[in-house]
Amino acid sequence: MEKYPREHTCLSRTGCIHQFRTAGGAKGADRGMKKINKISLIIPPENFFSSQTFKDKISSLIGYFRTGGINAGSAWPPLGILYLGAVLKEAGYEVSALDAAVKGWYFDKIERWVKKEDPDVLGISTLTANFLHGIEIARRIKEASPEVKTVVGGYHATFMADQTLKKFPFIDLVVRGEAEETILDTLLALEGKKKFSEVDGISYRNNKKVVHNRPAKFITNLDELQKPDRSLIEDEYVNTIGPVSLAAGKFTTIITSRGCPQRCTFCSCTAFRKNICKFRSPESVVEELEELTAQGYEDIGIVDDSFTIVKKRVEKICELIKEKRLEFNWWCDSRVDFVDYEMFLKMKKAGCSAVFFGLESGNQRILDYYQKGITPQQSIRAVNAAKKAGLNVTGTFIVGATIETKSEVINTLEFAKRLDMDAVGIGPLWVYPGAQIWDELVAKNQELQERYWESGFVPVELGMCEYSKEWLENAIGKTLREFYLNPLFISRQLIKSFRDPYRRKVVTNIIDSHL
Numbered sequence: 001m002e003k004y005p006r007e008h009t010c011l012s013r014t015g016c017i018h019q020f021r022t023a024g025g026a027k028g029a030d031r032g033m034k035k036i037n038k039i040s041l042i043i044p045p046e047n048f049f050s051s052q053t054f055k056d057k058i059s060s061l062i063g064y065f066r067t068g069g070i071n072a073g074s075a076w077p078p079l080g081i082l083y084l085g086a087v088l089k090e091a092g093y094e095v096s097a098l099d100a101a102v103k104g105w106y107f108d109k110i111e112r113w114v115k116k117e118d119p120d121v122l123g124i125s126t127l128t129a130n131f132l133h134g135i136e137i138a139r140r141i142k143e144a145s146p147e148v149k150t151v152v153g154g155y156h157a158t159f160m161a162d163q164t165l166k167k168f169p170f171i172d173l174v175v176r177g178e179a180e181e182t183i184l185d186t187l188l189a190l191e192g193k194k195k196f197s198e199v200d201g202i203s204y205r206n207n208k209k210v211v212h213n214r215p216a217k218f219i220t221n222l223d224e225l226q227k228p229d230r231s232l233i234e235d236e237y238v239n240t241i242g243p244v245s246l247a248a249g250k251f252t253t254i255i256t257s258r259g260c261p262q263r264c265t266f267c268s269c270t271a272f273r274k275n276i277c278k279f280r281s282p283e284s285v286v287e288e289l290e291e292l293t294a295q296g297y298e299d300i301g302i303v304d305d306s307f308t309i310v311k312k313r314v315e316k317i318c319e320l321i322k323e324k325r326l327e328f329n330w331w332c333d334s335r336v337d338f339v340d341y342e343m344f345l346k347m348k349k350a351g352c353s354a355v356f357f358g359l360e361s362g363n364q365r366i367l368d369y370y371q372k373g374i375t376p377q378q379s380i381r382a383v384n385a386a387k388k389a390g391l392n393v394t395g396t397f398i399v400g401a402t403i404e405t406k407s408e409v410i411n412t413l414e415f416a417k418r419l420d421m422d423a424v425g426i427g428p429l430w431v432y433p434g435a436q437i438w439d440e441l442v443a444k445n446q447e448l449q450e451r452y453w454e455s456g457f458v459p460v461e462l463g464m465c466e467y468s469k470e471w472l473e474n475a476i477g478k479t480l481r482e483f484y485l486n487p488l489f490i491s492r493q494l495i496k497s498f499r500d501p502y503r504r505k506v507v508t509n510i511i512d513s514h515l
């Protein structure tokens, strides 16, 4: 039975690149390949994710103050699969999506959900932190329903496509990189209507040999993409630390650019987008913001790799937000270079409440090792400029690089306290496949690749630093306690919370949600 439209418009609103699903004759079906009608997309639970129960949130918060171990329970919308969902729906497919991380669901529940959805293709989105859970989901589904095609995408699958297909026979295919412009051709190939060898950006098996097609071209005009279909996931997203909601109302995220020109050695973004940085026009960004505010969103996180690197563009977005009188609260990540007080002030006036800086270290030697391209002085200047503009400022730090000495760790922890920000995040260095540090450390010791390609690793946990994991965790925990439990900090924060309407709203929301 013909359940879905045979016609579709292409994902780009200008020229059409796909001419399929037009006439009903499915060649693949003729050859015994199953026609694809429905795709289910899944975000697997994180390896360390616990549920959103109040008890879990409290223990997560206690853990945070003890060791700095972050299990914050923050769950933001998975824009990747929401973008793909929009493309697939537009092309006439039936699509469903599950964010198992936000639901706190594990395998049995996820399996039941997939069985109920009964898709032809199961698409699993992988980061390093949830890869193994994604694999287990695919294994279970393939075992129960061998006819369901299993496709994995996202950061981890992109970097580890070869290993994934070699080790896990129940994974049919890997889509590498950004998938909006490859997903439809991939489905055609799975239906037998196109040759696998003709689809850029995919990896698959051909006569038991793993084949990697050439990479797909990067999406050049982000304005032409369908907007992410947030209706695919009905869950309310929260932006929390432990039991504390940081949102000033209904919350979602938006992405206004993709990629980053920097090459930080601990970050996967460089390898994923090859330093190619693409921007949406300010008009397109503000159009989406307008739609979101009309849908009742009051708190919007901008999750770009580097939102503030082009000052003129940021200022134009701010101008348009004001011109259109959009009332919402927003926040973003920022580097500490390319920023100044004037830009932060414009952001503040356009509703920005908070900025998150990746400060990483207080030592120039370590910043250089990470190729961060900044100095501690720039960090101080940027933090002060953002504070002066009235923004809430958070800085995040990484400690535990293999070359980092104990005194350098202590110096960074002291630096974190001295900057006198509204919040700090400090974590041990994680080494993920795709990051330059991964390549460097693996080149020195192949065993790391063999043992940790599915999960990444934390050098301090493997005894690769001059101090122990316990020493590092205690040092981080002590810093966080000294930072947050300092009476002067608490009183200043309380005064700020009375004065700042955004903070008052956040506090009211917290009280409301726990009454």
Ligand code: B12
Pocket (backbone or CB within 6 Å): 043, 044, 045, 046, 047, 070, 074, 075, 076, 077, 078, 079, 080, 081, 083, 084, 101, 122, 123, 124, 125, 126, 127, 128, 129, 130, 131, 151, 152, 153, 154, 155, 156, 175, 177, 178, 179, 180, 183, 255, 259, 266, 267, 268, 269, 303, 304, 305, 432, 433, 434
């Ligand atoms: C928002 C965000 C989050 C959110 C939401 C994550 C999510 N589920 O999308 C939250 C807060 C939950 C989060 C958590 C974490 N994150 Co995060 N996060 C981001 C961020 C800033 C934006 C993600 C995004 O929306 N991108 C935009 C969309 C359009 O791109 P995309 O998600 O990559 O999806 C595209 C492709 O990957 C592909 N694709 C994705 N899924 C699928 C599935 C299929 C079937 C197919 C075919 C294709 C496909 O197609 C999509 C469209 O082009 C990225 C950095 C970045 N700019 O990408 C880091 C990033 C993804 N996070 C990262 C990390 C490390 C984490 C944490 C481990 C942090 C922590 N210590 O807790 C956790 C782990 C979460 C988990 N579930 O395992 C790393 C991942 C590194 C790695 N190798 O895995 C990144 C790259 C940051 C970095 N600079 O290194 N994160």
Ligand code: SF4
Pocket (backbone or CB within 6 Å): 260, 261, 262, 263, 264, 267, 268, 269, 270, 305, 306, 335, 358, 372
């Ligand atoms: S850490 Fe930030 S600045 Fe560095 S490459 Fe990644 S996204 Fe860019």
